Amino acid sequence: MKPSSILLRLVTPCSALLAACILAALPCAQPGGPLGAPGTLTGPIPSTLCCPAKYFLCGPTANPDFLQSTPQVIGQPWVIQVTSGFHRTGASTWQLYSGTVTIANCTGVPIPQIGGGLNFGNGPGRLLLVNIDTTGGFLCSNSLAPGIGTSSQCTVMVPSSFTLLGVRWYSQAIVLGSVPATEGGGNARLTTAIRGKIGLY
Numbered sequence: 001m002k003p004s005s006i007l008l009r010l011v012t013p014c015s016a017l018l019a020a021c022i023l024a025a026l027p028c029a030q031p032g033g034p035l036g037a038p039g040t041l042t043g044p045i046p047s048t049l050c051c052p053a054k055y056f057l058c059g060p061t062a063n064p065d066f067l068q069s070t071p072q073v074i075g076q077p078w079v080i081q082v083t084s085g086f087h088r089t090g091a092s093t094w095q096l097y098s099g100t101v102t103i104a105n106c107t108g109v110p111i112p113q114i115g116g117g118l119n120f121g122n123g124p125g126r127l128l129l130v131n132i133d134t135t136g137g138f139l140c141s142n143s144l145a146p147g148i149g150t151s152s153q154c155t156v157m158v159p160s161s162f163t164l165l166g167v168r169w170y171s172q173a174i175v176l177g178s179v180p181a182t183e184g185g186g187n188a189r190l191t192t193a194i195r196g197k198i199g200l201y
Contacts, residue, residue, distance in 0.1 A: 051165045053199030058106040058170070059129040059192050065094075065175050067191040072169060072198045075160035082173055082191055083151040084144055086125070091146060092177020094191070095138035096154065099130035099170040102195060113186070118176070123184020129193035130172040144175065158198065170195045 053071035060066075064085025072078045082094045103109055108127035113120050116134075120126045140154035158164065172193040179186050 051197075051199045052201060054197035056195050057192065058102055058172075058195050059108055059127065061192075062106075062108055062127040062129055063125045063190050063192050065125060065173070065189050065191040067096075067171070067173050067194055069171075069194050071196055072158050073201060074158050074162065074164050074198060076158055078156045078158050079153055080140060080156070080171070080173075081151055081153045082142070082144060082175065084148055084175070086179050086183050086189065087148045088144075088146050088177050088179060090178055092144045092175055093141060094144055094152075094173045094175040095141040096171055096173045097130075097132035097134055097138050098136070099132040099172065099193075101131055102170060102193070103129055103131060106193065106195075108193075111190070118174075118188035119186035120188050120190070121179055121184035121186030123179075125175075125179075125184070125189030128172070128190060130170040130195070132170075132172050139171070144177065164198045165200060167198045168195070169198060 053073050055069070055071040057068065066083040066085060067080070068083075069080040070078060080096055084092075106129055108129040110126045111120060111128050113122055113126070140156050142152040142154045144150055144152050170193065173191040175189045175191060176187065179189060
């Protein structure tokens with residue numbers, strides 16, 4: 001399933017507020033800011049009228065592999081980054097999945113070590129924080145260099161649809177690659193999670 005079709009599943013009441021922005025023909029939005037930081041309003045429309053993007057870390061210390069992103073702003077690129085929390089000796093890949101709600105208020109639940117043909121090891125990195133849907137395919141992916149602290153990014157364009165304003169989103173990634181036995185072994189791990197609300201800026 002394409003990212004745009006996943007994002008367009010929900011409709012938000014906030015879209016009605018955008019009429020004033022359109023009628024005034026004012027620059028209401030710009031791309032989101034750096035990773036984890038909101039964008040800023042470029043036009044004179046007050047933030048109480050237009051909808052700001054919201055962004056939160058979910059379970060920031062739950063799993064060693066760290067997931068973060070820019071806020072989701074309509075019509076702008078959404079940049080996602082994964083940073084390795086394990087001393088992997090070989091290259092790995094990661095896949096980002098979409099969900100509909102957090103699990104246990106971002107405290108998560110541990111998943112079985114073996115599942116879906118993958119081995120999630122017997123150490124950290126097995127907390128499921130978002131009820132991700134793997135049947136619909138991943139939103140984006142990238143490779144990850146060996147070693148702890150390495151990172152990579154991928155980008156998804158948020159559709160230019162005002163019906164997305166205010167839609168809540170949830171995501172978590174899976175990293176595929178061999179983990180040393182000293183860190184629990186296996187060939188897969190879950191990252192931390194992120195959540196937020198799509199906005200105009």
